[in-house]
Amino acid sequence: MKLLEVNHLSKSFGNQEILKDISFHVEDGEFVSILGPSGSGKSTLFRMIGGITKPSSGSIILRGENIIGKKGHISYIPQSSSLFPWRTVLQNVLLDQELSGKVDKERAVQLIERAGLKGYEHAYPHELSGGMKQRVSFIRSFMNPQSLILLDEPFSALDEFTRLSMHKWLLSIWSENKKSILFVTHNIEEALFLSDRLIIFSEKPANIKAEFTLPFSRPRNTELLLTEPFLQWKRKVFSLLVNE
Ligand SMILES: Nc1ncnc2c1ncn2[C@@H]1O[C@H](COP(=O)(O)OP(=O)(O)O)[C@@H](O)[C@H]1O
Ligand SMILES: [Mg+2]
Incomplete structure (x- = not known):
């Protein structure tokens, strides 16, 4: 079942267009990542889903209910520590x-x-x-x-080793707790390793450049990172991000 539906969402600040006609969805229990360059509007998107900021146009539907401007429907971990x-x-x-x-x-x-x-x-x-x-x-x-958790670049301040062990830990508690996760990152490897599905944003004004379902089986462990199929995906996504 579709848990979250984002339809034709656009956002401008003054005359600066940030997000342009974004549409995607998250299914129950799914792990979906949004991968995009810094400044492409990823945190702005999360603030809109979290009800903190309103979009300029478009709709955000959670289990059939419009949640624009409504707080408390999702669990949102912002970019900086919230403790x-x-x-x-x-x-x-x-x-x-x-x-x-x-x-x-x-x-x-x-x-x-x-x-x-x-x-x-x-x-x-x-x-x-x-x-x-x-x-x-x-x-x-x-x-x-709440059944949907938004994670905004939660690992960007961590060193490589801590980050890898956090990935494994997050996947294990996610698989035990049956929540849906919408995850934002600018790290290609992290997005590929964690997700069921990957949505790629363009530079600002961001629209969706590509969307992929990833074929890697679960449970995943760090050996996956060096396998040929994984490296092929990494190349493919990398070239998509760098070639306009
Ligand atoms: N409240 C705001 N007023 C004006 N501009 C903003 C505001 N919030 C974000 N922006 C601008 O929107 C763009 C996208 O920001 P952000 O969503 O933080 O990007 P990301 O999280 O992808 O790095 C940036 O250019 C930023 O300066
Ligand atoms: Mg951000």
Whole structure:
């Protein structure tokens, strides 16, 4: 079933056109990535899906309901860390649940342990590395009732090794939690490794240059990155991104 439908979405700031006639969808349980150059309007798209900014034209439909200008229907992890520095790891993870009145502390502790953060439940964000903070934000998102999670370049500040292990961790918690993910990145390898489907944006004003369903089976592990089919995809997507 189609969870999210974005139809003919356009956005301008003043007379500057940012997004131009964007249409795509996300199915239930799917992992879809949007790959595009910096400044092409990816974060702007997410702010529109999150109800923070309104489009100039077009529609955004979640399970049949128009969500333009409506917050709270999706779980959105912005580009920079969204943890509250004065709350502990556990308190950060439980924040959204506290707001909705239903707290499942046991599940939170379980997910924190699964994320390799056992013993850090009562630590504060400044005591954590970049990768650890990112995992805490993800856990909070996976604890939410919303079925769609938007991730905006969550790994761009991490070193290569941390990034690879975060990919595997994200895929494992995604496969256990049956959520849909819409993921934004400018990293080709990351988009290919994680996704079921890949949507490629042009330079600003962005439109959709190409859309691919990826053939790699799951579960995926890092050996995939060096296989010939994977490298072929990397070349294909690279040449699409660099050749206007
Ligand atoms: N509130 C705003 N007012 C004016 N211009 C904006 C605003 N937000 C984003 N932009 C512009 O829109 C373009 C796309 O930005 P953004 O969505 O952050 O791109 P990306 O996430 O793909 O790097 C940029 O040129 C940026 O300067
Ligand atoms: Mg951005």
